[in-house]
Amino acid sequence: MRNKKSTEEVALGIRRRVYEHAMRNNGGYLSQACSSAEQLAWLYNEELNLGDPTLPAIPKPFAGVPSAENPDYHTGAGYNGPATPDFDRLFIAPAHYALVAYATLIETGRMDPEGLEMFNQDGSSVEMIGAEHSPGMEVHNGTLGVGLSTAAGLAWGRRRNGDTGRTWVFMSDGEVQEGQTWEAVQACAYHGIDTVMAIMDVNEQQCDGAMSSVMEVGDIRSKFINFGAACVEVDGHDLSAIRDAAKEPHEGKPLIIMARTNPFHTMSILEERFPRLHYVRFKSEEERARMNVSIAADLGVDPIDYAH
Structure with missing residues (x-):
């Protein structure tokens, strides 16, 4: 399917939808929209070779866990x-980037806006923390560090089947604190699996605060290269740089694009909360109103009337 919006328009639309949702619900994953909107917009609007959706534009309710019955x-x-x-x-x-991912699906015409109204509602498949039945999700990657391993295993199987499609991963930098991430890179390199490609949102934040306050990770790019990946580091808000990075030669190796980002990009008032940005819940009505006005101005829209 073809989306008529530019990738820049999609990224702005993602942030606007997440901002509106957060204001109406007294909190949300605002910082993740700040840091990752360009990456997800680029993936869905330009880079990924995907077919038309096979599920309804308005998501079905949660249909239960998988079983023969x-x-x-x-x-x-x-x-x-x-x-x-x-x-x-x-x-x-x-x-936990699910809210941003759902906004991306809407902005690229893969899900209707009504789907976001089901976010975190009882019986809904539009989970707050994305699960395997949530829109855009295929497996449950909520355990930090599982995503790249999942991709490596799938890509290995796809190669054995003769598939030509690539296996992409959208990651966060907190995942490099997990050994499984490095094992996945090493396995891809050993087996020459170069259809695995990943873009990592390097915003130096995680649920407990700044990355450096939880565990120092050192020179991530050098580590990826030493474990056998091709790795390019770019400004994650620069779409031209991201596009160029995806063209990096990586025969026989996985490609990791490290997209360094600002966790309050386009929502400057969030810097007040730094480094506690994982989930922004407003501390008072005064703060909510003040952030509403400030973020709306940054995004070029009118403040949200969240009283109705």
Whole structure:
């Protein structure tokens, strides 16, 4: 399917939708929209080779867990199109980016806006922390560090089947604190799996605060290269740099694009909360009103009337 919006317009639309949602619900994953909007917009609007969605534009309710007795079970991967040999596959590794991912699906015409109204509602498949049945999700990657391993395993199987499609991962930098991430890179390099490609949101934040306050990770790019990946480091808000990075030669190796980002990019008032930015819940009505006005001005829209 073709989206008529530019990638810049999609990124702005993502932030606007997340901002509106956060204001109406007294909190949300604002910082993740600040840091990752260009990356997800670029993936869905330009880079990924995906077919048309196979699931309804308005998501179905949660149909239960998979079992032989549950024919209605489905994953949310259908919003990324059919899983055919020539199409790409995408894993969104940090499940707490789900709100941003749903906004991306809406902005690229893969889900209706009504889907976001189901966010975190009882019985809904539009989970707050994305699960395998959530729109755009194929597996549950909520355990930090699982995404790249999942992609490596799938890509290895796809190669054995003769598939030509790539396996992409959207990651966060907190995942490099997990050994499984490095094992996945090493396995891809050993088996020469170069259809695994990842873009990592390097915003130096995680749920407990700044990355450096939880665990020092050192020179990530050098580590990726030493473990056998091709790795390019770019400004994650510079779409031209991201596009160029995706063209980096990486025969026989996975490609990791490290997209360094600002966790309050386009929402400057969030710097007041630094480094506690994982989930922004407003501390008072005064703060909510003040952030509403400030963020609206940054995004070029009118403040949200969240009283109705």
